[in-house]
Amino acid sequence: MKLHAKIPDGPIEHKWRTWLDAHKLVGPRNRAGKNVIVIGTGLAGGAAAATLGAHGFKVKSFCFQDSPRRAHSIAAQGGINATKDFANEGDSTRRLFADTIKGGDFRSREANVWRLAELSENIIDQAVAQGVPFNREYGGQLATRSFGGVLVQRTFYSRGQTGQQLLLGAYQALEHQVAAGNVSVHSRHEMLDIVIVDGEARGVIVRDLVTGEIERHAAEAVVLASGGYTNVYYLSTNAMGSNVTATWRAHRHGALMANPCFTQIHPTCIPQSGEYQSKLTLMSESLRNDGRIWVPRKSGDDRRPADIPEPERLYFLEERYPAFGNLAPRDIASRAAKVVCDEGLGVGGTGRGVYLDFRDAIEQHGREVIQDRYQNLFEMYERITGENPYETPMMIYPAPHYAMGGLWVDYELQTTIPGLFAIGEANFSDHGANRLGASALMQALADGYFIAPHTVTNHMAAKRGEVSTSDSAFDAAQDDVESHIAALVDVGGSRSAQEFHREMGNVMLDKCGMARNAEGLNEALCKVREIKDEFWRDLRVDPGVEELNQSLEYANRVSDFLEMGELLCHDALRREESCGGHFREEYETEDGEALRDDENFAKVTAWQYQGEKGDPIPHDEQLDFEEVKLATRSYK
Amino acid sequence: MNFKLEIWRQFESGQDGAFETFEVSGIDPEASFLEMLDQLNERLSHEKRRTVAFDSDCREGICGSCSLVIDGNPHGPRQVTSCQTYMRDFIDGATIKVEPYRSTTLPVIRDLVTDRSALDRVIEAGGYISTTTGPQPDPNAMLVAPDVQEEVMDAAICIGCGACVAACPNGAAMLFTGAKVTHLNLLPQGQPERESRAISMVNQMDEEGFGGCTNYGECARVCPQEISLDVIGMLNREYRKATVKKKPKAPPKMLTQ
Ligand SMILES: Cc1cc2nc3c(=O)[nH]c(=O)nc-3n(C[C@H](O)[C@H](O)[C@H](O)COP(=O)(O)OP(=O)(O)OC[C@H]3O[C@@H](n4cnc5c(N)ncnc54)[C@H](O)[C@@H]3O)c2cc1C
Ligand code: FES
Numbered sequence: 001m002k003l004h005a006k007i008p009d010g011p012i013e014h015k016w017r018t019w020l021d022a023h024k025l026v027g028p029r030n031r032a033g034k035n036v037i038v039i040g041t042g043l044a045g046g047a048a049a050a051t052l053g054a055h056g057f058k059v060k061s062f063c064f065q066d067s068p069r070r071a072h073s074i075a076a077q078g079g080i081n082a083t084k085d086f087a088n089e090g091d092s093t094r095r096l097f098a099d100t101i102k103g104g105d106f107r108s109r110e111a112n113v114w115r116l117a118e119l120s121e122n123i124i125d126q127a128v129a130q131g132v133p134f135n136r137e138y139g140g141q142l143a144t145r146s147f148g149g150v151l152v153q154r155t156f157y158s159r160g161q162t163g164q165q166l167l168l169g170a171y172q173a174l175e176h177q178v179a180a181g182n183v184s185v186h187s188r189h190e191m192l193d194i195v196i197v198d199g200e201a202r203g204v205i206v207r208d209l210v211t212g213e214i215e216r217h218a219a220e221a222v223v224l225a226s227g228g229y230t231n232v233y234y235l236s237t238n239a240m241g242s243n244v245t246a247t248w249r250a251h252r253h254g255a256l257m258a259n260p261c262f263t264q265i266h267p268t269c270i271p272q273s274g275e276y277q278s279k280l281t282l283m284s285e286s287l288r289n290d291g292r293i294w295v296p297r298k299s300g301d302d303r304r305p306a307d308i309p310e311p312e313r314l315y316f317l318e319e320r321y322p323a324f325g326n327l328a329p330r331d332i333a334s335r336a337a338k339v340v341c342d343e344g345l346g347v348g349g350t351g352r353g354v355y356l357d358f359r360d361a362i363e364q365h366g367r368e369v370i371q372d373r374y375q376n377l378f379e380m381y382e383r384i385t386g387e388n389p390y391e392t393p394m395m396i397y398p399a400p401h402y403a404m405g406g407l408w409v410d411y412e413l414q415t416t417i418p419g420l421f422a423i424g425e426a427n428f429s430d431h432g433a434n435r436l437g438a439s440a441l442m443q444a445l446a447d448g449y450f451i452a453p454h455t456v457t458n459h460m461a462a463k464r465g466e467v468s469t470s471d472s473a474f475d476a477a478q479d480d481v482e483s484h485i486a487a488l489v490d491v492g493g494s495r496s497a498q499e500f501h502r503e504m505g506n507v508m509l510d511k512c513g514m515a516r517n518a519e520g521l522n523e524a525l526c527k528v529r530e531i532k533d534e535f536w537r538d539l540r541v542d543p544g545v546e547e548l549n550q551s552l553e554y555a556n557r558v559s560d561f562l563e564m565g566e567l568l569c570h571d572a573l574r575r576e577e578s579c580g581g582h583f584r585e586e587y588e589t590e591d592g593e594a595l596r597d598d599e600n601f602a603k604v605t606a607w608q609y610q611g612e613k614g615d616p617i618p619h620d621e622q623l624d625f626e627e628v629k630l631a632t633r634s635y636k
Numbered sequence: 637m638n639f640k641l642e643i644w645r646q647f648e649s650g651q652d653g654a655f656e657t658f659e660v661s662g663i664d665p666e667a668s669f670l671e672m673l674d675q676l677n678e679r680l681s682h683e684k685r686r687t688v689a690f691d692s693d694c695r696e697g698i699c700g701s702c703s704l705v706i707d708g709n710p711h712g713p714r715q716v717t718s719c720q721t722y723m724r725d726f727i728d729g730a731t732i733k734v735e736p737y738r739s740t741t742l743p744v745i746r747d748l749v750t751d752r753s754a755l756d757r758v759i760e761a762g763g764y765i766s767t768t769t770g771p772q773p774d775p776n777a778m779l780v781a782p783d784v785q786e787e788v789m790d791a792a793i794c795i796g797c798g799a800c801v802a803a804c805p806n807g808a809a810m811l812f813t814g815a816k817v818t819h820l821n822l823l824p825q826g827q828p829e830r831e832s833r834a835i836s837m838v839n840q841m842d843e844e845g846f847g848g849c850t851n852y853g854e855c856a857r858v859c860p861q862e863i864s865l866d867v868i869g870m871l872n873r874e875y876r877k878a879t880v881k882k883k884p885k886a887p888p889k890m891l892t893q
Contacts, residue, residue: 140779172764
């Protein structure tokens, strides 16, 4: 299969304009007759549904939570990037573009990343117009701060609740369109399949999570904004319900899944404290602006951190990466923490922790300034751990956080199934092998407010016949969904889905986490298959499918994670190089840095589903670098 | 740690429910309340008994999904969300009562899960700034002093969990609605719809059947985001100012109760 990214011709600065000038339109009077389905109400889905609704299309918006406002985007803390250059540092579209390409370790598409950087300014304008209360300077202007992997202050923020405020902006815009009669919101509904008629996505099958009823919805286009798959690791910073079901079911129907092995392990999370734990909590990366990361130089040093004198502390990021220090990009900071812990220098009960110390910042700026900057994060830390970070350093450890991989999409954010679009974290997007901080919110909103509404319109402008939900394709899809549900209930075993999920997560984190090698990946493939077999032998789901049944919802999601886990390992095995979040131990430089292989792997790998038993088939999209020279990343 | 749990079980909306008692043992004090319930559910699966339904998603106090009433307190004993309540907050061996929100406007769907869509409808009535995606003015053309931004943020951080409604003897949603009106009406962008917003949101609260405010202050006492009663004062003022110009047909509950 040849992958066509459909990148417009012309200089990179003009590509998006060129595309916009040429795309097909739907006249205002014809819009109300066209239905669009948007799965997900996070930043990407909420923004897309509100915008398409405002254009006058009939939008059906779905989410599995009880309200669109609870989508996982709500949890984002630190901020959102934009090239406003209010700090007058000479920031520009080209700089954000170059930082993102380089930060992604040269594994993303230049044209898409340029467009993202170009649209970043509009996002801030849009959010402020909606009433998003970004932090302000004394004079009343918008404030910015810096984030990992860059040398300018281009991150806008609302205290430590930027995602919440941006999502509420999108949610309110959505409710505005609900009031206007353009959007209908279907909360507590989960999409379980997509329906394809004559080769195009024409609808979805969803389950009403309250009544258990299986519903059919037809449309001219389907947009998946269902978020990332990081819960494949079980313990992660994602919400409990974050899942791969929507995108995986699309994958089963032929949508290619790109770069699934590109997953991000975030350096600053609260370390795990017990077996029962259900999720890990992120401490915003913005803390690295003032916190210094260190471990004792001596293994087994169990003095209180305050009693360890300066020369006996190893500030491993500052020593190793003097230019960026504690603000080194995430993949690098995470791996460095893993390395010192592997060497036995880790702290805390499990030896899997490093200190994030604010002592010097408090001395330098005073407690008040630090409190102003991070109060809610400090409170959150204290709430969870019972320790006061003003007095004793925080303890942190990397945790699975973000999925750079996802459904393959072209420049129009369309998957390999015509009429099926993927936006936000659900697509493989713009972050290559590593995402920079504060760029996911930017990408989800660029996709949702400014890109998908146009590309989806372009698709809908073509004439196509009506499709009714009594079409045989809907019958077949509903049958599939119902038999899958029946199969889950019928196993009749004795173990909850959570147990299998936990087991699988441990394997994935161990063998396909921060460091990977061929032997471990092959082992993981076998183990995940074993867990899958066991799942289908001993799963217990509450009986009763025509009612609210959370154990069924969970089991259904885990059944997809088990398949996704295998694909992750396949992809990690095939990519015989180290880049960004994908670190293959066989491919490292002498001083332990990632060793990329641009000759063979400057490309996207997009996988084609071959049935449950078959091995997936990889397809390559070659990446060309014309604007930023391929170079080894160095943050030293 | 060991606990005796009395958990509300209810099969469906509108049906009768009852408390069921469970014993849990070997609970780590560092486990969160919801993780303790996960453990219970894992065990119930092994015993082939129906698991306990409850809502949660982010498990870090920001999405507003979790919504338990623990020992009579919406969310729990410490004015933080249910998901941020830890077992170390309880005495070993204690009997703990776990219920859903009890409010006619937030009916039970099953066990500890309630329907809070009435809150979405209050937002739909006017909890937004009517703008659509497109070219917008330079954001620095509308300056906002940092102290105003702080005041706005103190209200805007509402997570919409509904604990305020569950705690209020009148079942009022004044803290929730007041928070949104304060957020939007204090900002320059919110001015054009300032009056219509206050009126339509208050009318919708009434239509949904939320009660009026008689200054119990329970809402602010349980609010995990520590939203202050000031937002209710703001809502009342905004509503009065708006209705001086435009008389409502019938006075809303918030004024009559
Ligand atoms: C703790 C944390 C902090 C973060 N901080 C930052 C930050 O500071 N800056 C930054 O840029 N990024 C940050 N990120 C990343 C960023 O928040 C996410 O990448 C982004 O919000 C994803 O948005 P989304 O719209 O793609 O998906 P989500 O917000 O995940 O939304 C997914 C939606 O899809 C729905 N859904 C999923 N499956 C189905 C289905 N089968 N049927 C129906 N509906 C479905 C859900 O209900 C939900 O509405 C953070 C992430 C985490 C976890
Ligand atoms: S689960 Fe999100 S606030 Fe408790």
